[in-house]
Amino acid sequence: MKEKQVENEQEMLLKLAEKREAKTEEILSSWKPKTELGRKVKNKEIISIDDIIDSGKKILEPEIVDMLLPRLETVILTIGQSKGKFGGGKGSIWRQTQKKTKEGNKPKFATLIAVGNKEGYVGIGFGKSKETVPAREKAMRQAKLKIQKIQRGCGDWACGCGELHSVPLEVEGKCGSVRVILKPAPKGTGLVVQKEIKKVLELAGVKDVYSKTFGQTRTRINLIYALEDAFKNLNKMKIREKWKRK
Numbered sequence: 656m657k658e659k660q661v662e663n664e665q666e667m668l669l670k671l672a673e674k675r676e677a678k679t680e681e682i683l684s685s686w687k688p689k690t691e692l693g694r695k696v697k698n699k700e701i702i703s704i705d706d707i708i709d710s711g712k713k714i715l716e717p718e719i720v721d722m723l724l725p726r727l728e729t730v731i732l733t734i735g736q737s738k739g740k741f742g743g744g745k746g747s748i749w750r751q752t753q754k755k756t757k758e759g760n761k762p763k764f765a766t767l768i769a770v771g772n773k774e775g776y777v778g779i780g781f782g783k784s785k786e787t788v789p790a791r792e793k794a795m796r797q798a799k800l801k802i803q804k805i806q807r808g809c810g811d812w813a814c815g816c817g818e819l820h821s822v823p824l825e826v827e828g829k830c831g832s833v834r835v836i837l838k839p840a841p842k843g844t845g846l847v848v849q850k851e852i853k854k855v856l857e858l859a860g861v862k863d864v865y866s867k868t869f870g871q872t873r874t875r876i877n878l879i880y881a882l883e884d885a886f887k888n889l890n891k892m893k894i895r896e897k898w899k900r901k
Contacts, residue, residue, distance in 0.1 A: 686718045696722055704776070708804050717799035724772055724802070729795065730854045732767045734875040749787060750876075761785070767879060768794040770802070771858025775819070778802035779855065779883050781876070805859045806889050810839030818842070821863045824892065828885025832870035835881040837889075840865045851875055852882050859886075 688694045693716045695701045704723040707714065714720065720727070735750035753762040764787050771777035780797030784790040808823030809816050821839045828835045835852070840863040846853045848866040856864060872878050 683718060683722055688716065688718070690715050692716075693719055704802070705804065708802075714800050714802065717796050720778075720799040720802050724776055727770045727772055727776075727799075728858060729798075730769045730858060731791070732769060732851050732854060732875065732879060734765070734767045734851075734879075749790075764790045766790050766794050767876060768798045769855045769858050769879075770795070770798045771855075771860070773858060773860045775805050775807055775860050776802055777805060777855060777859040777886070779879060803886060803890065805861070805886055806892070807859075807861060808839075809842070811841045811863075814839075814841035816842055819860070821861060822889065824889075826885050826889045826892075828881045828883065828888060830880035830884055831874070831877040833872055833874065833877040833881045834869040835878065835885050836867040837882075837885055838865040838867075839863075849878065851879060855879065855882060 686693075686697065688697050692701070692707065692712055692714070696719045701707065702723070704720070707719070707723075731748045733746040733748055735747040737745045737747040738751070748766055750765040751762055752765070753760045763783055763785055765781065765783040766787075767779065767781050768791065769777060769779050778798040778801045780794040780799070780801060782790040782793030782795070782797060784793060806823060807819040807821065809818055809821055810823040810825075811821060814821075820842055822837050823839065825836065825838045827837075837848075840847065842863055844863040844865070846856055846862070846864055848856060848864060849868060849872065852866065868878070868881075870877075
């Protein structure tokens, strides 16, 4: 019975992936770029996203990422807490807030989404709206616009394999009171990190890493933003070629 359930789940995931790919192809076929960078990508004058990231150009259209990185995976991060008598205390992908007015309570929903291809590219986006679907779409758009390339390597002295399975050196990121430190780990260690950070690192293609966290880590948004800051600090550093895979 369990094997059949697993097979059915895999079939459902494959069908959803096929539907997403078909929908993306339709959007790209009818896409009319509004920026010069978008027109160059549409005309295939730019065929690699590295050319855009290395030049420091800002991506203003998510279709650019869809065209240059077609196989992006998406994960909705747990940043909220469900309400209710029997569901209270459980994690939720929606952070719900509400405003008191004369007309009544006006709720808003916020969500945090991470996208990546598990080969060194990852983006994190935040979206907020009066309804869940527009909030998710905003977060997805922002995640694609904030895509960045993560430097990977083998920086642990006990490994030295030269493969791109960990971070090349120790790096720290901060947001509010939260600090996140990522440390290189030997091959086979796995991701010794917090659950939500693990999801993002998996999308980035990092397989082995140690971590330390400080501050109010229960604030999941600040925790993820601290991780994003660590990625930015890692990209600012110049890594010698001997640490990279030949």
